[in-house]
Amino acid sequence: MATIYRQVGRRVREIRKRMGFTQSTLGERAGITPDYLGRIERGRGAVTLETLGRIAAALPIPLRQLLDVEELASASREEVFRSIQSILRKKGTEELRRIYAVLEAMEFR
Secondary structure: HHHHHHHHHHHHHHHHHHHOOOOOHHHHHHHHHHHHHHHHHHOOOOOOOHHHHHHHOOOOOHHHHHOOOOOOOOOOOOOOHHHHHHHHHHOHHHHHHEEEHHHHHHHHO
């Protein structure tokens, strides 16, 4: 059972970072302390569905997205594309140029 808490915790951390939230910001939005959010993210101890629901609402994402630890593996092309776009929006011009160069090199393999 502890494994599922670690997987869900990793998922919370991954999405929180992707959305650009700190633990403090997300904790405040979800009505939990940053310390408790850190424990959730590390998979230390049980987290209730109610708390996960508040975290999901604070992100804002559907609750199932936190629980689907294999989401990207089964995601549609469009869902993967949106995830990539979300990451790219946070990058600066130089980073985007490097990413473009890598993608271009991959295309010619």
